[in-house]
Amino acid sequence: xxxxxxxxxTFRADIIGEGKKFSHVQTPNLDAFxxxxxxxxxxxxxxxxxxxxxxxxFTGMRSFPWKYNFDRRGHWHHxxxxxxxxxxxxxxxxxxxxxGYLTALIADTYHMFKPTMNFSRGFAHxxxxxxxxxxxxxxxxxxxxxxxLRNHVREPINWQRHAGLVNYLLSQRHRKSDDDYSCARxxxxxxxxxxxxxxxxxxxxxxxxxxxHEPWDPPKSYADIYMPDYEGKxxxxxxxxxxxxxxxxxxxxxxEALYLGEVTFVDKWVGAVLDxxxxxxxxxxxxxxxxxxxxxxxxxxxxxxxGANKLHPFNxxxxxxxxxxxxxxxxxxxxxxxxxxLMPTLLNFAGVPCGWTDGxxxxxxxxxxxxxxxxxxxxxxxxxxxxxxxxxxxxxxxxWNFCTSVGYKDEKGDQLFDVRNDPEEKTxxxxxHPEVVSERRRDIEALxxxxxxxxxxxxxxxxxxxxxxxxxxxxxxxxx
Numbered sequence: 001x002x003x004x005x006x007x008x009x010t011f012r013a014d015i016i017g018e019g020k021k022f023s024h025v026q027t028p029n030l031d032a033f034x035x036x037x038x039x040x041x042x043x044x045x046x047x048x049x050x051x052x053x054x055x056x057x058f059t060g061m062r063s064f065p066w067k068y069n070f071d072r073r074g075h076w077h078h079x080x081x082x083x084x085x086x087x088x089x090x091x092x093x094x095x096x097x098x099x100g101y102l103t104a105l106i107a108d109t110y111h112m113f114k115p116t117m118n119f120s121r122g123f124a125h126x127x128x129x130x131x132x133x134x135x136x137x138x139x140x141x142x143x144x145x146x147x148x149l150r151n152h153v154r155e156p157i158n159w160q161r162h163a164g165l166v167n168y169l170l171s172q173r174h175r176k177s178d179d180d181y182s183c184a185r186x187x188x189x190x191x192x193x194x195x196x197x198x199x200x201x202x203x204x205x206x207x208x209x210x211x212x213h214e215p216w217d218p219p220k221s222y223a224d225i226y227m228p229d230y231e232g233k234x235x236x237x238x239x240x241x242x243x244x245x246x247x248x249x250x251x252x253x254x255x256e257a258l259y260l261g262e263v264t265f266v267d268k269w270v271g272a273v274l275d276x277x278x279x280x281x282x283x284x285x286x287x288x289x290x291x292x293x294x295x296x297x298x299x300x301x302x303x304x305x306x307g308a309n310k311l312h313p314f315n316x317x318x319x320x321x322x323x324x325x326x327x328x329x330x331x332x333x334x335x336x337x338x339x340x341x342l343m344p345t346l347l348n349f350a351g352v353p354c355g356w357t358d359g360x361x362x363x364x365x366x367x368x369x370x371x372x373x374x375x376x377x378x379x380x381x382x383x384x385x386x387x388x389x390x391x392x393x394x395x396x397x398x399x400w401n402f403c404t405s406v407g408y409k410d411e412k413g414d415q416l417f418d419v420r421n422d423p424e425e426k427t428x429x430x431x432x433h434p435e436v437v438s439e440r441r442r443d444i445e446a447l448x449x450x451x452x453x454x455x456x457x458x459x460x461x462x463x464x465x466x467x468x469x470x471x472x473x474x475x476x477x478x479x480x
Contacts, residue, residue: 001325002286003096003204003346004277006270007057009050009109010213010306012295013043013317015263026225026264029271033290036323038331038366043320044396045294046338048381049306051111052081053293053339054119054208059089060343060357064380064393065406065448066456074115076134076465079382080391080407080458082111084118092343093122095352096204102197106190107208108182110135123206125193129185131171132210134164134465138171142475145169152215152236154243159480163471165237168215178219178265183211187269191276198280202350207273212262214238222261223254230254238304256298284325287349289342292319301426308381309412311394311403312425316379324349328366335372336396337362338379378447380406395440400433401425402440406454414441 014021017034045053047064055063066080075083085091093103105112105120108129112119120126130137142159148169153162174180179188190207197203212218215236223234230250233241238255241247247255270290277283296306300314307315318339323329340359347354348361364370376397383391390407396419403415414437416430430437441452448454 001349002198002201002282003101003289003349004273004286005057005204005206005289005291005342005346006273007054007109007206007208008212008266008270008290008292008319009208009210010294010296011263011266011292011319012298012314013292013319014295014314016319016321022260024226025260027267029267029274030290033270033274033288033323034321036329037288037290037321038324038328038333040320040322040333040335040337040362040365042334042336043291043318044316044336044338044377045318045379045381046340046377047081048294048316048379049079050109050293051083051117051119052382054109054112055081055085056338056340056359057291057342058091058093058119059085060092060340060354060359061089062340062358064378064382065454066380066382066391066458069457070116072116075117076114077111077384079384080456081380081382083458084116085121090356091122092346093204093206095122095347096350097122097124099350099352100202101350102200102203104193104197104203104205105208106186106193106205107210108132108186109208109210112208127189127193129182129189131174132168132182133213133215134167134468135171136167136465136467138173139467139470140170140173142166142170142471142478143480145173151233153240154233157480158243159475159478160472162237162240163468163475164465165215165240166471166475167465167467168217172217181219181265183209183262183266183269187272190273194273194276194280194282198282201282201285209266209269211266212259216255216258216262218258218261218265222265223257224261225257225264226260227254227257230257234258252299255304259296259298287325287346288323289346290319290321291339291342293339294318300424308383308392311379311381311392311401312417316381316394322362331366333362333365335365336374336377337365338377341373376443378443393444395443400436400440402430402437404441404444404452406444406448406452407456409453416440 016030052063070083105123105126217236235241344354345362380393395402401417414430417425
């Protein structure tokens, strides 16, 4: 059986399918796919954000607690867990390659391809689609994109502050049509790969789209679906709107429209791959997974963005849907699963016993061999810092979400949310339930093997994207 996995970065779990929170958002291809799939409605990360999730996806091993201190010189970001796959951990691509699968990775998630990374291990083919965020792709005189930049930041332009956005816009100067956007290039490459390789299966294809990650920069017509007749600036990096007193309500509406427009654009191109599978007549021999690595705030709790300080479902919950050729279809599984359960699940589909991972086969929940894999989940989210590894951790069950800091103590301290009576998780009731707080702290201490807040060995070297470093120096020199 062929296996196709589609991973979408920063795609909220409450946007797809019936009963979705954002009922007005146009995602026809993903909605149709959801209706044909097993939907894991309580899927969460075990260690987040981006690279930590993908390492768990590929290896079935937990990335939290952070316990590796690999050389990361030449790499950025510098969050705990933001490093290569440990050499002793087998990847799903390596395992399947050894068993005769043709393996392929097509991605614009540039973190996977940076110096010191090894996420292409085991892939017989990989295509790195260049130009996302601070990928060091195209350089140039910053003034080449000055007119474009003016539409995305307040004036007078603080060039050094927006060096990262300058980096991104220089890499996107090649765009002439919707087909030139990164998302389109990723899924078109995947469709072309399927065209060339569908007759030599079995194959394992991993398609990794950085969109709808920031910058929220869809073709303008897609943002206009959700906010037509807008004449202001498009703050494709939401933080850029915080200058000069912060965004107006109209600007906030437009920022949300930019994200939703990018979601709809992603949906269009996911559909191109799904349509290709139909056109090649391989649907009945191909298992398809669609998932995300985390979500993002769309004015939830009053802001945009994501991070360790908000371990709530809008950030931590995952899309996770599996369409098996033999079904079942249109089925919800409400038991907790996590991203490191994906590898053992897929290997079991491929007939490969997988007893060495931290994760478990999720399909046992579908066949009712098991009622649950775990009663509660633990999810660590790394903070972007230097020095000792720090972040926050969540322990979640059907009644409570407990959050606290790890590696240090912060002003938030212990937080406890009663998810039954406070589904938006806005009210901290930790002081009212000391016994729950104590129990959840013990859960975390058992996992990390030491008393909270704990000490982790990872030392995150300071550093920045090389192109951004150069731009900041050049912009200071140019005094523009």
